[in-house]
Amino acid sequence: MTTQPSPEYRRIQFLFPVALASLLILGTARIILDNLKNNQSNFLREYLQSRESEKHRVVRLPINISDSEVIEEGCNVFEGKWKWDNKSYPLYTEESCPYLVKQVTCHRNGRPDSVYQNWRWQPRACKLPRFNALKLLEALRGKRLMFVGDSIQRGMFESMVCLVQSVIPDGKKSLKRIPPRKIFTAEEYDASIEYYWAPFLVESISDHATNHTVMKRLVKLDSVAKHSKEWEGADILVFESYVWWRHDPLINATYGYPYNVQEYNVTTAYRLALETWANWIDNRINPNNQKVFFMSMSPTHLWSWEWKPGSDENCFNESRPIQDSSYWGTGSSLDIMETVRDVLGKLKTDVTLLNITQLSEFRKDGHTSSLWGTQRQALDKRTKIRSQNLCGLHSLVFTGSA
Numbered sequence: 001m002t003t004q005p006s007p008e009y010r011r012i013q014f015l016f017p018v019a020l021a022s023l024l025i026l027g028t029a030r031i032i033l034d035n036l037k038n039n040q041s042n043f044l045r046e047y048l049q050s051r052e053s054e055k056h057r058v059v060r061l062p063i064n065i066s067d068s069e070v071i072e073e074g075c076n077v078f079e080g081k082w083k084w085d086n087k088s089y090p091l092y093t094e095e096s097c098p099y100l101v102k103q104v105t106c107h108r109n110g111r112p113d114s115v116y117q118n119w120r121w122q123p124r125a126c127k128l129p130r131f132n133a134l135k136l137l138e139a140l141r142g143k144r145l146m147f148v149g150d151s152i153q154r155g156m157f158e159s160m161v162c163l164v165q166s167v168i169p170d171g172k173k174s175l176k177r178i179p180p181r182k183i184f185t186a187e188e189y190d191a192s193i194e195y196y197w198a199p200f201l202v203e204s205i206s207d208h209a210t211n212h213t214v215m216k217r218l219v220k221l222d223s224v225a226k227h228s229k230e231w232e233g234a235d236i237l238v239f240e241s242y243v244w245w246r247h248d249p250l251i252n253a254t255y256g257y258p259y260n261v262q263e264y265n266v267t268t269a270y271r272l273a274l275e276t277w278a279n280w281i282d283n284r285i286n287p288n289n290q291k292v293f294f295m296s297m298s299p300t301h302l303w304s305w306e307w308k309p310g311s312d313e314n315c316f317n318e319s320r321p322i323q324d325s326s327y328w329g330t331g332s333s334l335d336i337m338e339t340v341r342d343v344l345g346k347l348k349t350d351v352t353l354l355n356i357t358q359l360s361e362f363r364k365d366g367h368t369s370s371l372w373g374t375q376r377q378a379l380d381k382r383t384k385i386r387s388q389n390l391c392g393l394h395s396l397v398f399t400g401s402a
């Protein structure tokens with residue numbers, strides 16, 4: 001017999017999606033690269049021109065940036081399916097990358113299989129060129145790429161680092177922590193890939209890099225300056241914020257003067273925060289030399305009945321992507337999606353939406369939490385609720401390592 005969780009129960013379980021496993025991120029990293037390359041952003045072109053003028057001190061690399069490798073215009077790269085590809089994937093392995101935090105080291109945490117690494121994102125209307133670390137580094141020469149957001153963004157950051165680090169010799173790369181920032185430097189390229197912890201984008205009491213808990217949230221919906229001064233000067237910015245809002249349908253927040261704390265509807269609060277962010281973007285981003293991305297929400301996969309009617313599990317032990325192209329789980333809020341569309345649509349600055357929600361929805365097998373076999377067994381012995389939370393493994397480790 002199967003029952004769907006009651007609304008109250010689900011509210012408690014609203015907890016967390018999940019850092020996507022690196023595989024999802026591969027797709028997105030490629031998309032960022034490709035977007036950098038496309039004519040619209042003119043990014044690479046500019047870079048190539050600036051390189052012309054600096055020829056004397058540039059080492060030539062065996063790269064081929066031909067136009068045929070640029071994604072055809074008009075192709076929605078976010079619409080497609082995951083294709084089995086054990087010939088060219090994975091692009092890196094967990095073991096080969098020393099920069100992953102424990103939370104996302106799936107094998108080390110006890111995941112027995114590795115098939116989740118062998119899926120390639122295949123857009124319906126075009127082909128994505130294979131990821132090329134040297135090209136990405138060339139595109140980043142002299143630049144700062146910064147990921148801003150919650151632990152999902154940290155996963156993006158780490159994956160990006162893992163994707164490029166193997167082509168950089170030892171001694172020419174480093175990872176530095178200046179909380180709440182992490183900075184990976186590729187010395188020979190004078191390039192950095194950075195991460196900035198800001199789970200709500202705007203200011204909140206959860207902004208400490210490690211000492212924070214989703215159980216206690218207070219967001220300053222109209223304040224972003226403390227964070228944004230760290231974002232200034234980054235050449236490429238990738239923003240994301242979602243999970244931390246979704247712990248409860250209401251959230252404590254302040255807006256304007258006087259500083260009264262009020263409970264806000266999350267949809268309303270999210271919009272106000274995003275507008276604060278958007279205001280900063282329009283005032284401080286120089287579209288001539290800066291490029292901004294906004295990444296849509298990552299899904300949860302907390303209830304297996306969503307893809308396997310009649311079951312009553314979570315995504316633990318899932319090993320294959322969903323192939324039903326219309327699948328959409330309850331963890332991805334359409335309200336929030338609409339808010340994102342709306343706020344981005346009103347921006348004067350060109351911000352590219354990385355709409356990864358659908359392609360991530362398919363990857364019920366991709367959650368880092370589904371890999372925590374041993375932890376899960378330990379937790380099963382405790383309350384059911386806690387083990388149910390596993391798909392949002394963050395809730396277990398939030399204070400201290402998220």
Ligand SMILES: *[C@@H]1O[C@H](CO)[C@@H](O)[C@H](O)[C@H]1NC(C)=O
Pocket residue numbers: 064066068
């Ligand atoms: C670059 O790629 C194009 C198209 O794939 C190919 O025709 C050309 O020969 C390549 N050039 C070099 C130098 O590899």
Ligand SMILES: *[C@@H]1O[C@H](CO)[C@@H](O)[C@H](O)[C@H]1NC(C)=O
Pocket residue numbers: 086
């Ligand atoms: C790749 O996948 C195919 C189909 O599942 C399988 O027959 C083949 O053995 C796999 N190759 C490797 C190298 O794992």
Ligand SMILES: *[C@@H]1O[C@H](CO)[C@@H](O)[C@H](O)[C@H]1NC(C)=O
Pocket residue numbers: 211
């Ligand atoms: C974490 O933050 C809370 C409140 O912000 C504070 O009371 C506590 O002492 C901090 N803990 C550590 C270990 O810094």
Ligand SMILES: *[C@@H]1O[C@H](CO)[C@@H](O)[C@H](O)[C@H]1NC(C)=O
Pocket residue numbers: 217248250251252263
């Ligand atoms: C808001 O804060 C008050 C006072 O600390 C607390 O009782 C209430 O549960 C909080 N509301 C939410 C939605 O967290």
Ligand SMILES: *[C@@H]1O[C@H](CO)[C@@H](O)[C@H](O)[C@H]1NC(C)=O
Pocket residue numbers: 249250265266267268335
């Ligand atoms: C929050 O606002 C949305 C959109 O206005 C509405 O659909 C939803 O019911 C509200 N939720 C709560 C808890 O008030």
Ligand SMILES: *[C@@H]1O[C@H](CO)[C@@H](O)[C@H](O)[C@H]1NC(C)=O
Pocket residue numbers: 317319
């Ligand atoms: C996980 O799945 C595998 C194969 O699909 C199965 O053999 C195993 O018993 C499952 N483990 C658990 C704990 O459900």
Ligand SMILES: *[C@@H]1O[C@H](CO)[C@@H](O)[C@H](O)[C@H]1NC(C)=O
Pocket residue numbers: 078296337338340341353355357358
């Ligand atoms: C993102 O893509 C989904 C379907 O894949 C779509 O429903 C949604 O509206 C898109 N979001 C935006 C903001 O365009």
